[in-house]
Amino acid sequence: xxxEIHEISKHFREKKTVNKFSLKITxxxxxxxxxxxxxxxxxxxIIAGIIKPTSGxxxxxGIPIGELQEKYRxxxxxxxxxxxxxxxxxxxxxxxxxxxxxxLGAADVLERIEDLTEKLNLTELKNKKITKLSxxxxxxxxxxxxxxxxPEILILDEPTSGLDPGERIRFRNLISEFARDRIVIIxxxxxxxxxxxxTMNAVMKEGKLLSCGTTADLxxxxxxxxxxxxxxIRDLYEYDRKVRIVNTRNVDASRVSIRYLAEKxxxxxxxxxxxxxxxLYLWMFPQEEKExxxx
Ligand SMILES: Nc1ncnc2c1ncn2[C@@H]1O[C@H](COP(=O)(O)OP(=O)(O)OP(=O)(O)O)[C@@H](O)[C@H]1O
Numbered sequence: 001x002x003x004e005i006h007e008i009s010k011h012f013r014e015k016k017t018v019n020k021f022s023l024k025i026t027x028x029x030x031x032x033x034x035x036x037x038x039x040x041x042x043x044x045x046i047i048a049g050i051i052k053p054t055s056g057x058x059x060x061x062g063i064p065i066g067e068l069q070e071k072y073r074x075x076x077x078x079x080x081x082x083x084x085x086x087x088x089x090x091x092x093x094x095x096x097x098x099x100x101x102x103x104l105g106a107a108d109v110l111e112r113i114e115d116l117t118e119k120l121n122l123t124e125l126k127n128k129k130i131t132k133l134s135x136x137x138x139x140x141x142x143x144x145x146x147x148x149x150x151p152e153i154l155i156l157d158e159p160t161s162g163l164d165p166g167e168r169i170r171f172r173n174l175i176s177e178f179a180r181d182r183i184v185i186i187x188x189x190x191x192x193x194x195x196x197x198x199t200m201n202a203v204m205k206e207g208k209l210l211s212c213g214t215t216a217d218l219x220x221x222x223x224x225x226x227x228x229x230x231x232x233i234r235d236l237y238e239y240d241r242k243v244r245i246v247n248t249r250n251v252d253a254s255r256v257s258i259r260y261l262a263e264k265x266x267x268x269x270x271x272x273x274x275x276x277x278x279x280l281y282l283w284m285f286p287q288e289e290k291e292x293x294x295x
Pocket of ligand 1: 012017034035036037038039040041042043
């Protein structure tokens with residue numbers, strides 16, 4: 001099973017939203033990381049066959065997805081960033097409707113809905129109208145519809161937005177279990193959501209593939225660039241100007257412990273720390289605010 005992206009470009013007027021992007025995607029969980037506007041959604045919509053690239057192609061087991069048509073749609077699950085639904089639909093109606101669209105038999109749909117609503121903690125909400133649900137609940141319904149046909153290729157665009165920490169953990173477990181022998185592509189800028197489940201990560205910047213590898217491979221780039229130090233609270237502002245502070249933790253009324261990124265330690269008390277994917281992300285995208293929430 002191999003999904004191959006060959007030199008994909010997508011231009012909107014003169015803007016190169018995706019720029020000669022190539023990647024071979026094998027089974028496992030792939031994290032697609034990048035700042036806002038990096039082109040992740042556009043690339044995912046191309047992989048899902050929703051929009052056509054300006055140039056390049058996507059092949060599945062060597063066959064262009066455009067030629068596979070319905071066969072490709074039948075093995076695909078897709079969670080768009082904003083998914084639409086009829087306002088009158090209850091969770092159950094909606095999932096049944098998606099099941100019918102995907103050509104699943106009634107008994108299979110019933111079984112899948114039972115299983116997914118339980119795993120996504122939606123059982124109690126099955127008869128509620130989707131419009132009445134919170135953002136996180138709606139997102140879980142979106143994840144359920146993407147998984148309904150047990151797709152070989154699952155594309156999830158920002159799947160964890162709106163989920164609370166408990167739901168994020170449940171989501172990660174569900175995806176890890178599901179991903180065996182399947183391709184799962186997850187775009188996010190909440191790095192901690194893919195850090196522990198992604199087999200591979202592709203980092204995208206300004207439409208291009210910046211780097212690609214396992215989490216361990218990628219974080220090696222920032223080895224010896226991650227430090228921690230206990231400093232006086234009074235000096236925090238000065239440190240913030242000198243180095244990229246990843247996080248801070250109060251030690252007592254006058255001191256704070258900082259984790260920071262720098263090529264060299266900036267004081268004698270700094271201790272070298274094991275880098276995480278989030279450190280790498282902030283190193284590559286220094287303009288990005290720290291968005292990951294500590295779980
Ligand atoms: N249909 C379109 N017409 C014109 N420009 C577009 C269109 N779709 C995307 N763009 C532009 O392409 C760029 C990349 O957008 P895209 O949504 O793919 O990025 P992203 O990495 O998913 O960002 P985010 O995380 O904010 O969703 C943006 O500048 C966006 O305005």
